Amino acid sequence: MPKTRDITVPPPEQRELRYDPQQIEEKWHARWEADPALYAADPPTSKRKKFYVLEMLPYPSGALHMGHVRNYSIGDALARHMWMRGHNVLHPMGWDAFGLPAENAAIKNQFPPKEWTLGNIVHMKSQMKRLGFAYDWSREVTTCLPEYYRWNQWFFLKLYEKDLAYRKKSRVNWCPECATVLANEQVVAGCCWRHEETQVEQRELEQWFVRTTKYAEELLADIEKLKDWPEKVRTMQRNWIGRSDGTLIDFAIDGDGKITVFTTRIDTIFGATSIQLAPEHPVVADFIKVDPTLKDKVDDLISQREKSKGSDDIGAHDVDKHGVFTGRYVFNPFNQEKIPVWVANYIVMGYGTGAIMSVPAHDDRDFEFAQKYGIEIRVVILPRRSAEPPESGQKEQPVLPYTDTESLVINSGDYNGLSNQEAIEKMTAFAEEHGFGKQTVTFRLKDWGISRQRYWGTPIPIIYCEKCGAVPLPENQLPVVLPDNIDITLQGGSPLGRVPEFVNVKCPKCDGAARRETDTMDTFVDSSWYFYRYTNPQLTDRALDTKTVEYWFPIDQYIGGVEHAILHLIYSRFWTKFMRDIGIVKNDEPVLRLFTQGMVIKDGAKMSKNKGNVVSPDEMVARFGADSTRLYSLFAAPPDRDLDWQENGLEGVHRFLSRVYRFVMRNASVAKVSSSKTLSSDGKSPSKARAIQRKLHQTIKRVTDDFQGRWHFNTCVAAIMELVNELYAADDEITAGKFPPDVLADAQRKLVLLLAPFAPYLATELWEELGEKDSLLRHPWPEYDRALAKEDEITYAIQVNGKLRSHVAVPADSPEDFVRERALADEKVKASLDGKQVVKTIFVPGKLVNVVIR
C-alpha cells in the first residue's frame, strides 16, 4: 500500500481511529514468532484438564484454500476458547505429504517430489502463521519423512505378524497408454484421465490388503458409542460397512459340484426359479470347459458391463439386465426341484458368493430379469398374516414383485402358513441340520487394498526371495528409505522398480539374492494414526508412548470436511482398534466428538480451479487482514452448512472490526484508570449503562453456550455485533462524560475477551491498548452474571385465538395471574373479544398470553 497518504500527519485522535490490520497483524505476527512456546501444550503432569483439538491435516498442494481457512478458523476459535477456559490444550498441525500430485508435478516440471512437497509445506506453514492459527509447531508431523513413515512400516510388520496384512490377486484399473495402475479417482468415465480416448482395463495384480473386515463387526457396533458424531456420518459409516444377515445355501449341480448362494430371504426359496451367477464366478469357467460355446456369450456380458461403467453418470441402475442360460441345472435342496442356472450381468462377484437364487416374485431385479427372459414367476408370499383365505374365496395375488415382509408363506411345503420371519428361522435351522446351509453375516465393507504402484509413498517392508517367498523385513532394518533423485515417468509400473540399489537386496532369512517390494502404501495409512504421533512426535524408538497417548486420548474434538466421513474415519477407527489389540493404546475409538464443516461455495459451485471461482486467502489477508478473513468464514454461515462466499460480506465484517477498533481506541483511556472489578447491579446506573451491562452479559452467555453446544459461531459474531451497536448507542453519553467509566471499562475488556477466539490479532492489540499486561490467550474467559443479564421489564405478546392483538409490558418477575389480568384488561384485547366467551387463557412464561374465546 502506498505510504504517500500519510504525508500530512493527521491529528492524533484521528490517526488512531484508522483500523490498519496489516500494521497490527504484522506486529503481533512477529511477536508470536519470537515465542515458539506460546501455544505449546503442558506435559501430562499438568494440573489443568486436558483438551485435544484437532483439525484434519492438509495435503501440501501448494497453497491454502478457503476450505482450509474455514476448517482451521473453527478449530482455532475452539482451541483459544479452551485455553481461556483454563484447559491444557493440545492443538497440533501436520502434513499429509505423500501422494500423487507430487509425482505429477515431478513429471511435468522435472522437479523432485520431495523438494516440491517440502517447498509447499514451507509456504503453507507461513500462510497458517500469517492467519494467526495457534498451533504447537514443536509437534509438527510430516508424513513423507522417514521419521514418520518408518512407523507405517513398523505397523505394517505388526499387521503382517497378526495376519491382518496379506497378499492376493485383485483387479486393478490399468491404463495401457501409461502402462501403469490408476487409482479409482483417476478413472474418468471409464477412461484414463490423461488419455481421454483410452479405455481403462481391468487387470489382475498381486496386491497387499489389510484385513479391515476382521473388525467389521466391532466397527459397526461401536458406531453406537460415537454419540457426539454427526448422525449423518454415523449413517454413512453404517451403510458403508453394510451388514446383512442371511444364509448360505448349497445347490447341488446336476452333474458334479455345487453352487453356494447368499440370500437374506431363505423364506422365498420355494419361489426360486433360477440360479444367477456373476460372469466371473468360478463355476462359470467350469461350465465353459464342458461347453466352450458359452465363453463368447459370457465375455459379451462382461464387456457390456464394462461399457456401461464408462457412462457412469447415468447410474448403474439404469443398465439393462442381460443374461445367458448355461444349459445346466441345480437341485433345490428343499424339494429337489430342478432349477436352471444362468449367468447375468447384474450379479456382482465382489458381494456375497457371486451367486444368487433368483426369486422373481419377490425381488425387483429378479422380476425384471425373469420377465425379460420368460422365466417362471412363482408367488410364495402373500401380503397378509391370516391363513384364512380372503372372503371372496379367490386367491388374492400380490402386486408383483412383492418385497414387503408383511407376509404369509404359501406354496412352500411344510412351511405354509408361517410368517416370513418364522420361515427364515425354521428353514435356516433345517438347512443347517441337513448340512447344506449356514446362517451367516455378510458385509459390504471390503478389505483395504493398500498397494500403490507409485513412487511417492511409504515403501512396503517386504522382501521377495526365491527360496523363502515373501519375507518381512526385520524391525531393526527399518526404515526402508525412499531413494532420492530417481527418474519418475509413467512408463512401466512402479518407478521404484527401476532403481536397482533399491530393489536388489539380500534375503533376511537365507541371505540369498532377493527383490524388494516396489509397491508403496496408500496415503490413507499415513492419516490413519498421525494424530497419535502428535502426542510425542520426537520419539525415535517407538511410534508412540502409551502413557502419553492415554493422557491425551481420545481426541476431544476433531474437525474436518464431510468428504472424509467414510474412508479416512473408518480406517482411523480400524487402526485404533488394531493398535489397542497389539497393546500400545488403551482407547477403543480415536475421536470423541466429530464436527464436519460445510464446503465453501462461490457462484453456486464448490471453489475449484476448473470452475475459476477460487478466492485466494493470501489476497483476502492482504486486502482485509487475517482477522476479517477468519471472522467472515465463521460469520457467513453456520459452520456445518455450506458457506456462500460473498466479498461484500467480508467487507461488512471488516467494517465491524473497524467499529470495534475505533470504539476501544477512543475510550481506552477510561479503562486504564478504571478498576476492572465486576459491577453490581445496584439499579443506580443510568439506563444506557444498565442496558449495556445487560447486553454484555447476554452476549457472554450466548457465546459461551455456543462453544459448549451448537457451535453456531455466526450467531455468536452477530451477538457481539449487537453488543457493539449498543455501545455506539451510548456514544453520546460517553462523549458527554455522563457514562459511568467503570461500566465502560468493564464492557470494553469483556468485549475484547469475547472477540479473542475469533479475531486474535485485533483482540490482542486492543488488550494491550487497554493497559493489560497478561497474555490474552491465558486470560480467564468472562463469567456470565445472571443478575446483570436479566431484563427489568418483559413485554408480553397478547394473542386472541392465536392472533397477535396487543402487547403488555410488566416487571420481569410478575406472577402469572398478574400478567393474565393485565392481558384481559388490555383495551385492544377487550375490543377483539367482541362479546364472546373467554374459554381459557394460555400463559407462556416470559413470552405471551393467548386468550381463547368462543
Add this chain to the structure above:
RNA sequence: GCCGCUGUAGCCCAACUGGCAGGAGGCGCCGGUCUCAGAAGCCGGACAGUGUGAGUUCGAAUCUCACCGGCGGCACCA
C-alpha cells in the same frame, strides 16, 4: 431407485425444547447528518410472511403426511 440434509426480505442468514417473523446480525438499496462536493464515519428507513397443499394444536417457520426445487451419500449388495 434408496437414505440423509435443505428451502424464511433483492442476497447471506436469525428465530434454543411449537409461543410476538413490529426478523438478531450482515450485505445491497433509499434518506438524513457531516462536506464546497464526494468518500469514510455516524443516524434513520423501506422491502418477506417462512417452497406448495393438507393435517395436528389455543397457537406451526418449527410437529405429521403428500408434492415441488437444491445439495450430499449409496447404488443391480441378493
